[in-house]
Amino acid sequence: QVQLQQSGAELVKPGTSVKLSCKASGYTFTSNHMNWIKQTTGQGLEWIGIINPGSGGTSYNVKFKGKATLTVDKSSSTAFMQLSSLTPEDSAVYYCARGRRVYPYYVMDAWGQGASVTVSS
Amino acid sequence: DTVLTQSPALAVSPGERVTISCRASESVSTGMHWYQQKPGQQPKLLIYGASNLESGVPARFSGSGSGTDFTLTIDPVEADDTATYFCQQSWNDPHTFGAGTKLELK
Numbered sequence: 236q237v238q239l240q241q242s243g244a245e246l247v248k249p250g251t252s253v254k255l256s257c258k259a260s261g262y263t264f265t266s267n268h269m270n271w272i273k274q275t276t277g278q279g280l281e282w283i284g285i286i287n288p289g290s291g292g293t294s295y296n297v298k299f300k301g302k303a304t305l306t307v308d309k310s311s312s313t314a315f316m317q318l319s320s321l322t323p324e325d326s327a328v329y330y331c332a333r334g335r336r337v338y339p340y341y342v343m344d345a346w347g348q349g350a351s352v353t354v355s356s
Numbered sequence: 357d358t359v360l361t362q363s364p365a366l367a368v369s370p371g372e373r374v375t376i377s378c379r380a381s382e383s384v385s386t387g388m389h390w391y392q393q394k395p396g397q398q399p400k401l402l403i404y405g406a407s408n409l410e411s412g413v414p415a416r417f418s419g420s421g422s423g424t425d426f427t428l429t430i431d432p433v434e435a436d437d438t439a440t441y442f443c444q445q446s447w448n449d450p451h452t453f454g455a456g457t458k459l460e461l462k
Contacts, residue, residue: 279442279453279454280456282452337404337405342389342404342446343389343391343444346398346399348398
């Protein structure tokens with residue numbers, strides 16, 4: 236079955252960066268796009284962006300351009316998201332979610348368990 | 357950005373029928389999807405493309421709508437359905453989510 240295993244919780248200092256991982260199994264990694272989503276109590280769910288593991292092509296929500304960088308390692312079927320110049324407003328649970336193409340749109344049909352990021356000095 | 361508006365909370369009794377609404381600030385055609393999230397868990401896809409039931413999801417769940425007005429129906433509601441339900445559109449960029457409707461059982 237499709238599984239997305241995310242890295243663990245992070246406690247990081249303001250101004251630093253963090254790199255989250257999402258290891259996929261149970262399907263061909265390059266056959267589906269990967270989304271990243273931010274969840275906070277105040278802002279709810281926000282779509283950060285999407286990456287095509289086959290080509291490395293990305294598309295970002297304008298709000299997260301410059302904040303998030305999406306990459307993949309095809310050899311290990313793992314997607315990564317690096318968050319830079321962290322502030323307390325970046326404290327959230329971050330999810331990866333597999334994108335399934337159902338023409339003419341994508342749906343997020345499998346989600347990782349989430350990774351908590353806390354930004355605090 | 358496309359704003360999705362949901363009512364914040366509902367309370368129903370087991371066995372009843374419940375409808376959860378989602379209104380979009382602009383047309384999303386049928387690019388509307390519904391997710392269920394229980395406390396401490398990740399969201400789970402229930403309905404995609406406004407009305408298509410995701411594989412493995414009970415037929416008690418159904419969706420309808422197009423354009424700007426959408427509905428998720430649960431009939432009959434069971435105790436295990438206590439959760440927050442989110443709508444999400446993938447028609448317009450960026451993809452956006454509603455704030456969620458918290459369903460409680462009486």
